[in-house]
Amino acid sequence: MKAEQLQQPQIIRALVQQGLTHSQAERALTALLNVIAGAVLNRQAVKLGRIGVIEPRTIPPRTYTIGCIREPGGKFGQKVEYFAGTRIKYRLRLFDTFAKAHALK
Numbered sequence: 327m328k329a330e331q332l333q334q335p336q337i338i339r340a341l342v343q344q345g346l347t348h349s350q351a352e353r354a355l356t357a358l359l360n361v362i363a364g365a366v367l368n369r370q371a372v373k374l375g376r377i378g379v380i381e382p383r384t385i386p387p388r389t390y391t392i393g394c395i396r397e398p399g400g401k402f403g404q405k406v407e408y409f410a411g412t413r414i415k416y417r418l419r420l421f422d423t424f425a426k427a428h429a430l431k
Contacts, residue, residue: 334355374418382414387409387411389410392406
């Protein structure tokens with residue numbers, strides 16, 4: 327089941343409801359996204375107030391080996407090796423106080 331996404335117009339609408347004008351809300355969202363993008367490019371963690379932190383994880387390079395490959399006609403091919411270089415994955419780690427205070431849906 328895929329999670330529902332919060333789109334940019336919904337975020338701007340929420341900022342307008344908090345008292346910003348539409349142009350101020352757009353500039354605030356653009357500035358926030360630029361800061362987060364800069365942190366991602368520099369492999370920095372992004373703290374999201376009381377909610378949690380977006381943490382980068384470096385996954386070291388490794389070689390994947392496939393013992394055989396199924397080919398058309400029911401034949402099996404030879405062993406193949408694939409090399410996956412260094413990868414960076416990000417994860418959201420919720421703070422315990424936030425998770426305990428709010429029921430996640």
